[in-house]
Amino acid sequence: MTDAVDTGPRRAGLATLFGRPNVGKSTLVNALVGEKVSIVTPKPQTTRHRIVGVVTRDDLQIGLVDTPGLHGGHGHVLNRVMNDAALGSLEGVDAVVLVVEAGRWDEGDDRALARVRATGLPAGLVVNKVDRIRRKEQLLPFIQECTARHDFAFVVPLSAERGDNLAPLVEELGKLMPAGEFLFPEDEYTDRNLRFLAAEAVREKLMMHLRQELPYAVTVEIESFEETPRGPRISAVIWVAREAHKRIVIGEGGAMLKRVGRGARLDLKHRLQAAVDLRLWVKVREDWYDDEAAVRSLGH
Incomplete structure (x- = not known):
């Protein structure tokens, strides 16, 4: 032995x-x-x-x-x-x-x-x-x-x-690192949940595709996240600070919004190993990034 x-x-x-x-x-x-x-x-x-x-x-x-x-x-x-x-x-x-x-x-x-x-x-x-x-x-x-x-x-x-x-x-x-028991389950790789990761996936595509300062004037809020047998069904709102920003984010004939949604959907599908039903809306909240209540309520 x-x-x-x-x-x-x-x-x-x-x-x-x-x-x-x-x-x-x-x-x-x-x-x-x-x-x-x-x-x-x-x-x-x-x-x-x-x-x-x-x-x-x-x-x-x-x-x-x-x-x-x-x-x-x-x-x-x-x-x-x-x-x-x-x-x-x-x-x-x-x-x-x-x-x-x-x-x-x-x-x-x-x-x-x-x-x-x-x-x-x-x-x-x-x-x-x-x-x-x-x-x-x-x-x-x-x-x-x-x-x-x-x-x-x-x-x-x-x-x-x-x-x-x-x-x-x-x-x-x-x-x-001090001696002690693990702080997280061994199979966990982040402290953030899937709702947060989904919102960030959308914001990443917005940051990549939008020009100049506009990416800094947008944020993403998950309205609903539902697990289904076929995969997550997610509804997300892209908040912008100006009506003119809304037109840019949507794009001509919805082209920009489709591009952002497609990229985020593929990213999440790869990460979650499941089909993702992602639906996006664009809404205006005037100067949200300079409003303490708005910034906090939108998850920052």
Whole structure:
């Protein structure tokens, strides 16, 4: 009879991914989790909510807190709420990961680092998008400049988009997680429900297809989500801030709305492995993004 192998105590905790907009935090969460937790577009400030992606490896579980990018200025109520969500994500966690873009450090990174430093939490540094550095000899001096700004617990250069060098980040974060039981069921990959994921799928397609500033003036609300034997039946409202925006979102002959609906439907079908009946309406709520009550009531 052989003795059972002692794998040691479980470790579990929360780590916030923090940084300025468009450094790849959501792409990194998705890559680490192996599922689409957060929507991703080339436009900054795509992420509007605090979302947790769950990584479970043997006796280790890490809840990765994805956040809106911290940005300067005050702007509209929605911008302030997004900044509040980003800053709130630094509370009640075990570690912070400052995510920066390889070869670029600006005042937005200074602002984010100041917030990270103020927490007093163990903080790691991820240098993302290293695949975009053409002259690789420039990477080491950049990393040295970054590490001179703070005593980071670890530094991991990687490419979230390509999935390169992710394992060392999980290993380093695991060292910072406290001993304890898992915080989420082992088969769960996010703290968000299907209604939220459906709304975000629609908003992602709107962000991708609409031009200039219009994507930031729209939001999506799920009116109904019904499970049927054939798959989910979803009704969603796309809220816009102007009557003129409504015409653009619908498009000539409904072309834009059809394109958005088709893309979101295919995305959800792939994610849920089931047929999805998705129906979209467009409604106007004047300047909703600058109205505290409207912003809160629409789920932000």
